[in-house]
Amino acid sequence: MSSVTLAGVTGRYGDFTALDAIDLEIAEGEFLTLLGPSGCGKTTTLRLVAGFLEPSRGRVLFDDEDVTHRPPNRRQIGMVFQDYALFPHMTIADNVGFGLRERGVGKAAIRRRVDELLDLVRLPGVQQRYPAQLSGGQRQRVALARAVAHPPRVLLMDEPLGALDLKLREAMQTEIQRIQRTLAITTVYVTHDQTEAMNLSDRIAVMNQGRIEQLATARELYLKPRTRFVADFVGKINFLPVTVDGYAGPDAHAVGLGTAFRVADGAGRPRGPCLLAVRPEQLRLSPAGTPADGCNALDGRIVDVRYSGNLVRCEVEVAGGTPVIVETGPDDPLATAGTAIRLAWAYDRCTLLDDD
Amino acid sequence: MKARWGWLILPPLLFSTGLLVATQLLFVRISFFRDLRLGRMDDRFQLANYVAFFTDPFYLDSLRLTVEISALVAVLGLVVAYPVAYVLARMPPRWGTTLLALAVASSFITIVIKILGLVIIFGGDGPLNAALIRIGIVARPIGLYGSVGGVVVGLLLYTVSFMLLILFSVIQTIPRSLEQAAEIHGAARWRVFWRVILPLSLPGMVGGGLIVFNMAMGAFTSAALLGGGKVLTLPVVIQQTVLVETKYGMAGTLSAVVLLVVLLINLLSVLLVSRLQAARGA
Numbered sequence: 001m002s003s004v005t006l007a008g009v010t011g012r013y014g015d016f017t018a019l020d021a022i023d024l025e026i027a028e029g030e031f032l033t034l035l036g037p038s039g040c041g042k043t044t045t046l047r048l049v050a051g052f053l054e055p056s057r058g059r060v061l062f063d064d065e066d067v068t069h070r071p072p073n074r075r076q077i078g079m080v081f082q083d084y085a086l087f088p089h090m091t092i093a094d095n096v097g098f099g100l101r102e103r104g105v106g107k108a109a110i111r112r113r114v115d116e117l118l119d120l121v122r123l124p125g126v127q128q129r130y131p132a133q134l135s136g137g138q139r140q141r142v143a144l145a146r147a148v149a150h151p152p153r154v155l156l157m158d159e160p161l162g163a164l165d166l167k168l169r170e171a172m173q174t175e176i177q178r179i180q181r182t183l184a185i186t187t188v189y190v191t192h193d194q195t196e197a198m199n200l201s202d203r204i205a206v207m208n209q210g211r212i213e214q215l216a217t218a219r220e221l222y223l224k225p226r227t228r229f230v231a232d233f234v235g236k237i238n239f240l241p242v243t244v245d246g247y248a249g250p251d252a253h254a255v256g257l258g259t260a261f262r263v264a265d266g267a268g269r270p271r272g273p274c275l276l277a278v279r280p281e282q283l284r285l286s287p288a289g290t291p292a293d294g295c296n297a298l299d300g301r302i303v304d305v306r307y308s309g310n311l312v313r314c315e316v317e318v319a320g321g322t323p324v325i326v327e328t329g330p331d332d333p334l335a336t337a338g339t340a341i342r343l344a345w346a347y348d349r350c351t352l353l354d355d356d
Numbered sequence: 357m358k359a360r361w362g363w364l365i366l367p368p369l370l371f372s373t374g375l376l377v378a379t380q381l382l383f384v385r386i387s388f389f390r391d392l393r394l395g396r397m398d399d400r401f402q403l404a405n406y407v408a409f410f411t412d413p414f415y416l417d418s419l420r421l422t423v424e425i426s427a428l429v430a431v432l433g434l435v436v437a438y439p440v441a442y443v444l445a446r447m448p449p450r451w452g453t454t455l456l457a458l459a460v461a462s463s464f465i466t467i468v469i470k471i472l473g474l475v476i477i478f479g480g481d482g483p484l485n486a487a488l489i490r491i492g493i494v495a496r497p498i499g500l501y502g503s504v505g506g507v508v509v510g511l512l513l514y515t516v517s518f519m520l521l522i523l524f525s526v527i528q529t530i531p532r533s534l535e536q537a538a539e540i541h542g543a544a545r546w547r548v549f550w551r552v553i554l555p556l557s558l559p560g561m562v563g564g565g566l567i568v569f570n571m572a573m574g575a576f577t578s579a580a581l582l583g584g585g586k587v588l589t590l591p592v593v594i595q596q597t598v599l600v601e602t603k604y605g606m607a608g609t610l611s612a613v614v615l616l617v618v619l620l621i622n623l624l625s626v627l628l629v630s631r632l633q634a635a636r637g638a
């Protein structure tokens with residue numbers, strides 16, 4: 001198990017730059033997820049760590065060792081592929097033991113270790129079967145067992161749950177987390193599913209167009225997104241067009257939609273137009289005319305209400321016709337279409353972002 | 357994940373049934389009638405021609421030579437075509453299929469023209485011998501014309517694009533992620549080939565090998581033109597038996613033997629491969 005460092009790594013396919021001077025440090029034993037839309041360069045990042053692609057610039061380090069030019073088979077990596085990539089002509093035992101055999105481990109030792117690993121992934125007794133005889137979820141477990149068989153310095157997983165249905169995906173998330181913690185393997189996980197990323201990861205790197213937009217814990221990404229892209233990609237969020245026009249200590253004052261707002265810790269932002277970002281569940285519905293003491297307020301009218309079990313999602317029309325989404329409890333008496341309401345939220349539950 | 361390779365066995369089977377069985381049924385019938393002189397035939401149903409075949413070393417040698425040459429061509433075809441097929445299959449698809457199409461298109465050029473080219477290249481004063489003599493590998497021109505080697509080269513040229521086509525389509529269906537999975541879990545390049553690519557393309561190799569073997573067993577032109585009357589494979593002997601000796605019954609017997617041998621070898625291979633598949637649970 002090792003730490004992994006990408007230092008100024010650029011990845012190219014011909015003339016196309018898929019990864020642009022990425023810096024990334026993954027601590028020993030950490031579970032780091034690369035999150036981003038399709039085509040943003042997640043797989044390319046994994047290919048660089050794995051050694052399937054050589055960076056056109058920059059270095060790849062495992063601990064302090066430079067592995068930039070080392071071929072994949074000598075990097076001691078375990079990898080779970082999106083299509084599992086189990087060998088169809090080998091038994092499950094041979095699949096799981098593949099890496100051990102390639103590294104010269106003896107037959108008896110391989111057999112013991114394979115039994116142990118199949119127990120670990122809770123799939124005992126399938127040794128003599130073939131991949132074609134297992135279900136999708138079972139193949140997934142076998143792929144995971146194969147990847148960690150010869151304890152890897154780094155475990156790479158490229159959208160490993162992409163092919164499973166929702167229920168199984170949630171169950172496998174728990175499994176993956178349990179196994180990763182049991183073995184304490186440095187892990188780089190790739191997904192485009194933000195819920196999955198938040199459930200699993202110690203830290204998340206949100207990627208966009210070959211760059212890392214923000215690298216932080218799930219909590220920080222959610223509460224303090226640094227760019228509009230991150231705010232939008234991780235969870236739902238409302239953007240209100242405002243203009244910063246003054247400061248009060250560490251806070252910023254802004255105006256927009258005919259209203260004045262205050263944003264905690266916004267003093268770093270220059271005067272001028274930007275976006276005020278606030279999550280739907282941070283907005284409270286209150287009766288029209290309620291005094292706004294100690295928080296931001298915005299008047300509007302509910303135009304649409306949707307129930308989704310544990311919460312109600314209201315679409316509120318505010319001055320200027322901007323739709324704002326509010327999430328509130330299913331028992332909220334104000335949540336009916338046509339009601340004139342006042343939206344309220346705390347100063348520290350919103351952020352100012354560039355309108356890019 | 358379930359790989360269905362069974363269908364690959366079908367082309368060689370259909371090939372042998374279609375071309376060999378249907379067109380030669382007539383010969384199978386006359387193979388049971390003894391030849392009289394000048395192309396006339398006895399009208400009693402008997403095994404005289406088969407007795408003649410299995411007691412005459414001339415025919416037995418010819419059969420052995422034909423099987424040996426065909427097997428050699430199949431094996432050499434695999435060795436020659438496999439790396440090319442692999443490279444083409446792993447190229448960007450547009451390039452791969454274009455190059456493959458070119459190779460396959462070249463198989464529409466009649467073998468007579470190709471052999472003419474071969475005869476020129478391999479001729480005593482041809483460019484190959486000139487080059488070999490110049491760099492001092494041989495002292496005198498080596499001749500492929502009239503030798504088994506020449507016939508093998510001709511048959512290779514005749515069959516190789518079919519082999520290429522079949523191998524290409526099989527290798528293309530092996531997901532690249534399997535190679536990567538093998539590599540990342542510690543296998544060096546040749547181990548990836550040995551443990552993953554080769555076993556997964558085995559059914560295609562059997563299919564391709566059978567087609568080429570079948571084609572070679574029945575190939576007359578290459579054997580006749582490059583053999584120069586000295587390499588007596590069964591198709592050449594059959595032609596002589598019909599045209600020179602006018603022994604139609606004997607020719608029918610020879611054809612029937614080719615047919616039987618080809619069917620037998622195909623069936624055995626099919627059985628072998630399907631047992632392999634069954635063991636794998638696919």
Ligand SMILES: Nc1ncnc2c1ncn2[C@@H]1O[C@H](COP(=O)(O)OP(=O)(O)O)[C@@H](O)[C@H]1O
Pocket residue numbers: 013016018036037038039040041042043044045
């Ligand atoms: N082999 C390749 N050749 C050319 N371009 C590629 C290749 N692989 C990926 N790309 C391009 O690089 C970009 C990043 O791809 P990738 O890392 O696979 O994205 P992700 O895994 O985030 O969906 C995409 O625009 C993709 O089209």
Ligand SMILES: [Mg+2]
Pocket residue numbers: 042043044
């Ligand atoms: Mg990808």
